[in-house]
Structures are given as structure tokens and as C-alpha cells.
Amino acid sequence: MAAELLNAMSEGYEEIRVIETEPLEGEGFIVFEGFPDVGLVGAIAASFMADKLGMREVGYIEADALPPIVSVRNGRILNLVRIYRKDNLLAILSDVPIPASIVKPLSYKIMEWVSSKKPKLFITLTGIPEPSRINIEKPKVFVLGSSPELTEEAGKIEGVEKFKDGFVAGVKGMLLLEGVKRKINTLLVLAQSHFNYPDPGSAAEVVRYVAKLLNVEVDVKPLLESAEELKLRLRDLMRRTSQVMQGVQKAKELELPPVYL
Amino acid sequence: MQQVEEEFIRRLKETEEMRGCITPLYNLYESGDEIILTADMPGVNKEEIDLRVGEDYIKVEAPCRSALRREEKYLLHIQLPVKIDPSSVRARYKEGVLEVVVKKKIGGVRIRVE
Numbered sequence: 001m002a003a004e005l006l007n008a009m010s011e012g013y014e015e016i017r018v019i020e021t022e023p024l025e026g027e028g029f030i031v032f033e034g035f036p037d038v039g040l041v042g043a044i045a046a047s048f049m050a051d052k053l054g055m056r057e058v059g060y061i062e063a064d065a066l067p068p069i070v071s072v073r074n075g076r077i078l079n080l081v082r083i084y085r086k087d088n089l090l091a092i093l094s095d096v097p098i099p100a101s102i103v104k105p106l107s108y109k110i111m112e113w114v115s116s117k118k119p120k121l122f123i124t125l126t127g128i129p130e131p132s133r134i135n136i137e138k139p140k141v142f143v144l145g146s147s148p149e150l151t152e153e154a155g156k157i158e159g160v161e162k163f164k165d166g167f168v169a170g171v172k173g174m175l176l177l178e179g180v181k182r183k184i185n186t187l188l189v190l191a192q193s194h195f196n197y198p199d200p201g202s203a204a205e206v207v208r209y210v211a212k213l214l215n216v217e218v219d220v221k222p223l224l225e226s227a228e229e230l231k232l233r234l235r236d237l238m239r240r241t242s243q244v245m246q247g248v249q250k251a252k253e254l255e256l257p258p259v260y261l
Numbered sequence: 262m263q264q265v266e267e268e269f270i271r272r273l274k275e276t277e278e279m280r281g282c283i284t285p286l287y288n289l290y291e292s293g294d295e296i297i298l299t300a301d302m303p304g305v306n307k308e309e310i311d312l313r314v315g316e317d318y319i320k321v322e323a324p325c326r327s328a329l330r331r332e333e334k335y336l337l338h339i340q341l342p343v344k345i346d347p348s349s350v351r352a353r354y355k356e357g358v359l360e361v362v363v364k365k366k367i368g369g370v371r372i373r374v375e
Contacts, residue, residue, distance in 0.1 A: 134299065134358050197286055197301035197358065231303035231357055232327050236274075238286060243266055 015064040016105055018083075018113040022058045026088060030214060031114055032123040033092040035171045036241040038250065039193030040234050041127035042172070043094070044203035044223070049210065050084045050091040052218050059083035061092070061110070065102040071095050089214070090117075097240055098171045100247030107174035115182050122179055122186045123210060126172045127193030127202050128163075129254055139192035139202045141209045144168070146179040146186040154187050157212050163190060165257050170248035187213075195250075196242040198234040200227040282336040283325055289339060296345055296363050302335050303327075303357035310354060312361065314347045319361055 034046020060079035071078040084091040098106055114122055128142060144163035145151035155162045168176060172188060179186025189209060193202035204220040211218040223230075245251075277283055287300040298319055302310075304327040311322040321337045349364035 134353075134355055134360055194301070194358070196288070197299075201356065228303040228357060229327065231301060232325075235283075235286060235301070236270075239270065242286075 016102065016109040017062045018059065018109060019062060020059040020083070022085075024058060024085065024090070024117060027118040028120045029088050029090050029114075029117045030121045030123070031090040031092065031117070031119055032125060032210065033110075033175065034125050035092075035094045036097040036237055036244075037126045037170060037172060038129050038195055038245070038253070039127035039197065039199035039202055040238055040241060041191055041193045041199055041202045041206055042125035043237070044198065044200055044230065044234070045125045045206040045210070046091055047093050048203065048220075048223050049207055049218055050093060052222075053086050053089065053216065055084035055086040055089065055091055057082050058085040058090075061106075063102055063106060065099055067096065069096070088120075095237075097237075097244035099244060100170075103171045103174050103248060107171055107178050111175060111178035111182055111184060115184055119184055122175070122184055123213075124172050124175045124186065124188050125206050125210070126188070126190050127195075127199060128190040129195035129250075130192035131195075131254070133192060133194045133199070133202075136192055139199075139205045141205050142190045143209075144176070144188040144190075146176060146184065150185055150187060154189075154213065157209060160209055163188065167252045167255060167257065169250045169252050170245065195254075196238060196245070198231045198238050200224065200230045280336075281333045283334070285321075285335050285337055287337060287339070289341075291342070294365050294367060296341060296343070296365060298339060298359075298361040300335075300337055300359045300361075301357060302354075302359050305335065305354070305357070305359075307354040310352075310359065312350075312352055312359075314345070314350050314361070314363060316344050316347065316366070317341050319363070321359065321361075 032046055034042040036043045061081040066080055069080060071080060080096050081094045141160045142163040143154040143160055145154055151162050176186050176188050189206055191202040191205040193199040200223055204223050207218055207220050273284060285300040285302045290297040302323060304325045305323045309324050313320045318341055319339045323335045325335050344366040345363040346366050352361045
């Protein structure tokens with residue numbers, strides 16, 4: 001019954017394609033993603049980690065609803081949404097925020113592909129809007145797993161809190177929900193951040209946590225030292241992401257959920 | 262709607278290029294008897310921020326010291342929704358974010374509620 005439902009849902013999502021330019025063989029992958037979102041925290045954290053870990057491009061995601069744009073880096077032509085790999089680590093990075101119209105089908109397709117890799121863990125990175133961020137020296141990190149056991153395990157790392165109540169809007173929420181439906185261990189990692197200003201300080205806290213979780217060495221000092229340049233460089237992406245966040249009712253993350261069920 | 266937003270971004274970018282200035286990302290809030298403006302202005306020395314406040318506007322200018330941008334300065338001029346008391350202004354600049362807090366000008370008479 002569940003398989004039939006998933007098959008029915010996949011009809012109409014054919015315009016989204018995950019392309020492996022190198023076959024990704026193996027199992028037990030750990031995947032993290034950094035689609036532009038609150039404070040560009042996930043985007044900054046994921047791209048910093050992928051760079052520092054020496055990950056290489058192994059695929060991309062195409063979607064008809066994405067704008068007809070290519071990225072150009074050092075003379076190389078790149079798709080907007082790319083997949084990187086180092087050993088059993090995979091990263092999904094994007095140069096554009098995901099339009100509200102394809103958040104659900106894109107999340108479905110990504111997790112359908114992730115599921116085929118028999119992953120050990122899928123990590124989605126983002127900021128949690130904090131109106132008083134200017135008063136916070138060291139942003140707190142929160143975690144929410146697709147199962148209470150995963151949340152408990154992820155919450156054991158010192159200095160991290162469990163995300164208990166609230167809303168998660170947009171692609172981050174939908175990826176988490178797909179993880180629950182498909183029984184993929186999916187972990188949402190959030191750090192207090194500015195809502196619509198690029199926040200490298202918050203991204204650094206996310207990187208510190210994920211590095212501990214994955215038991216890898218990633219020095220955040222270069223990220224913090226380049227914070228001013230990053231904020232300037234990412235200003236236009238933040239502006240576009242702010243517009244998209246309106247489309248997915250991102251402001252709901254600032255609200256409290258109802259008291260009862 | 263998307264076309265309107267795209268056109269807004271195009272005009273903003275072209276104006277910035279033509280005038281050699283950056284319009285910072287900003288937020289304007291009303292909270293009780295205060296108006297709060299925050300603006301994301303990395304690459305600025307606090308001492309060089311030129312902040313001017315009138316009864317119904319806030320204007321911020323500051324040189325942007327970054328090799329990344331051709332533009333030379335930040336420029337933000339906000340028309341406020343209500344009149345304010347310029348003498349009440351408090352401002353701080355922390356980790357690239359400028360925060361300006363001003364009190365609204367409150368007039369009228371107090372009425373006793375029966």
C-alpha cells in the first residue's frame with residue numbers, strides 16, 4: 001500500500017531529475033544538504049564543509065521549474081544544484097533558493113534518490129530565526145531527528161539542544177517529512193541566526209556540530225575570518241532567498257504551535 | 262509577481278552600479294512606542310558611520326571597505342511610517358549589523374477608562 005502511494009505521488013514529478021555523472025556505488029552514505037534558507041546558514045555551512053573536506057562534483061539535479069541559468073566558476077560551467085562526494089559523504093549544494101512551487105516534488109525526488117543509496121544518515125542544515133540575534137555572541141544549535149531515538153542520540157553532543165516545539169517551513173521541513181515517511185534517518189540541524197541577513201557566525205556553529213557528529217576535522221577559523229566578505233558576496237542571494245521564504249510562509253517558524261493536538 | 266520582483270532587483274542593481282553605492286539589506290520594525298531599524302552593513306568602521314535622523318526619516322551612509330565590491334559606500338534612506346523623537350535615538354553596530362532604535366513621538370491626551 002505504501003509503495004503504491006509513493007508510486008502514485010511520483011507521477012507528475014518526472015520534470016525533476018537527479019543525474020549522477022559518476023555512478024555512486026556503495027551503501028551507508030551520509031548526505032548533507034545546504035539549500036539557501038534562513039540566514040543562508042545551511043548554504044554557507046554545507047559549501048564550506050564540502051570545500052574544506054575536498055569533495056568533488058559527481059552529479060546534479062535538474063528541474064524544469066528552476067530558472068534557466070548556469071553558474072560559471074573559474075571558467076567551468078555548472079548546474080545550479082550540484083552533488084559532491086568524498087568517500088561515503090555526499091553533499092547537495094545550490095546556488096539558488098528553491099521556488100515554493102517545487103519544494104514538495106523536489107524534496108520527494110531527492111529523498112527517493114537518497115533512499116536508493118541506502119543511506120546511514122541524511123542531514124539538513126539551516127538557521128532558526130532569532131529576532132535578538134544581534135545580542136547573541138554564540139548561537140545555540142538545535143537538532144530534530146526523524147525519530148525520537150535519533151533526536152536523543154544527536155542531542156548527546158555537548159552544547160546542543162533538542163528542537164521540541166515549533167514549525168519548520170520550506171524545503172528543510174519537506175526533506176525531514178520525506179525522511180520520516182521513507183524511514184531514512186534524517187536529522188535537522190538548526191542554529192540561531194538572523195532571518196534575512198547572511199549569518200556566517202551561525203553557520204560556523206552548525207559546522208562545529210556536524211564535524212563532531214561525523215567525527216571529522218573541520219577548522220571554522222577561515223569561515224569566521226572571511227565573515228565580512230561572505231556577507232557582502234551573499235547579499236544578492238539572501239535578497240532572492242528572502243523573497244522565496246515568503247512563498248513558503250517561513251515566518252511561521254517564528255510562531256508557537258497550538259497548545260493541544 | 263515574480264516579474265515585478267525581478268524588475269525591482271534589476272533596477273536596484275543598476276542604480277547601485279551607476280551611483281557607486283550599496284543599498285544594505287535592512288528590516289524596519291514597530292514595537293510598542295519604538296521604531297527599530299536594523300541594516301546589514303559588513304565591512305564598515307563604526308566611527309565612519311554617518312547616521313542622521315529627522316522627524317520622519319533615518320539616513321545612513323558609510324564607506325564600505327571591501328576589495329570585493331566596486332561600489333564605494335552604503336547608502337540607506339528610510340521614510341518612517343510615523344513621526345519620531347530624534348533626540349531619543351540609540352544606535353549600535355555589532356558584527357556587521359547596525360541597529361537604530363528611536364521612540365515614536367506621542368501626542369494627544371490621556372483618557373480615563375471607566
